[in-house]
Amino acid sequence: MKKRNSSVNKTIHNFYLSKLKNPKIKKLYSRFKRIISKDTDKNYCVAISGGPDSMALAFLTKCMSMERGTSNVYFHIDHKLRKESKKEALFIKKILKKFDVNLNILKWVKNNNLNNIQEQARLKRYELLIKKCRNHKLNKILTAHHKDDLYENFFIRLLRGSGLNGLISFKKKYSKLKINEKILIFRPLLNFSKNELIYISENTFGNYIKDPSNLDNKYLRVYVRNILNNFKFNKKNKNFDKSLSNLHKSNKALEHYIKKNIDLNVIKNKEKVIVSKNFFSEPDEVVFRSLNIVLNSFSYKAKLSRGSKIMNLIKNFKNSKDTYKTTLSGCVFKKVSNTMIISREI
Structure with missing residues (x-):
């Protein structure tokens, strides 16, 4: 049995080495290594949707773990939103098993009464992955978000009326689901294009899921993607990358004044938060984002x-008398001598 296991391990090892002999894949893997090497962790929770992007991530992280002698944990979420989802999950699990990647399948049973089902599925996906991170004592979830996602997200948020922080939020390599969450979402592929990841996926594992919803124009993301494709947006990426970088710098400057x-x-203890009147003398965006952080x-x-509800709260607070009182996000807001007192609802 030991000889057989040794033979299998050698075959798997040789498979990955042979793929890295491809000059393009080797170059892309080197770029991935440079990004990952700057991170303090060695082991990760890796989210696998089964599309070409996440299958490329599975290949890159497996190569990295073999080189480092570390171990990642791989998860796929079956949202049960399409009748084919179970079959697809097992298909991806079978493919990855052939290449020594053990994929764990997690299931979510949707609530039919929920609105915006895609957003709810996204939140539940991260909640399930965060729970698994805690179980495995891991600090970060790796996702396969890439440069094309970054561009799409910018225009989606622009259409939804997002502010500066929302527009550039996807550019951040690390993010949190909630402000007090310790588990980080890590996006190591933001400097990779969709086509580069498809190339890796097709020339390594060879198979991936093609989600039909990615062709349905009723979804805003697909609608935006089609506009960008028709616009031949990829040829204009350099200038857009520069604009995103400038917006990111502006946001960093704004964050300095928000923290200040x-x-x-602001004075905070376990029972309440006291916000002085000077807090509301800052520019509107600074006040809004400061209060949002405090509330989070x-x-x-x-x-x-x-x-919009937080903006209305600020507006009403500024224009009201000392008797003003309201509730929002499970908290009670009172105005006392131009000071805001925040406590939790009982």
Whole structure:
């Protein structure tokens, strides 16, 4: 049995080595290594949807773990949103098993009464993965979001009226599902194009899932993707990358003043938050994002109110008398001598 296992391990090892002899794949893997090597962790929770992007991520992380002698944990979420989802999950699991990648399948049973099912599925996907991270004592979830996703996300948020932070949020390599969440979402492929990841996937594992919803124009992401493709957007990427970089720098400057506003004008303990009147003297965007951070860190609600409701709260607070009182995101807001007192609802 030991001889057989040794033979299998050698075959698997030789498979990955042979694929890395491809000059293009070798170059892309080297780029991936440079990105990952800057991170402090060695083991990860890897999210696999089964599309070409995540199959490329599975190949790259497997190569990395073999080189480092480390171990990753791979998960696929079966959302049960399409009748083919179970069959697809087992198909991907079978493919990856041939190449010594053990894929764990997690299931989510949807609530038929939920609105915006795609957003709910996204949140539930991360909640399930975060739970598994804690079980395996892992700090980061690796996702296969790439440069094309970055561009699409910018225009989707632009159409939805997002502010500066929303427009450039996807450019951040690390993010959190909630402000007080310790598990990070890590996007190591943001400098890779969709075509590069398809090339890796087709020339390594050779198979992946083609989700038919990616062709359905009723979804905003698909609608935006088709516009960008028709616009031949990829030929204009350099200037757009420069614009995104400039927006990112502007946002960093704004974050400096947001932090300063919170540090100088907010006192917090376990029971309440006291926000001084000087807090509201800053520019509107600084006030809005400062209060959003305060609320995120104090509320027990898993999902907080939309930005429009927070903006209305700020407006009403500024224009009201000392008797003003309201509730939002599981918190009570009171105005006392131009100071805001925030406590949790009982």
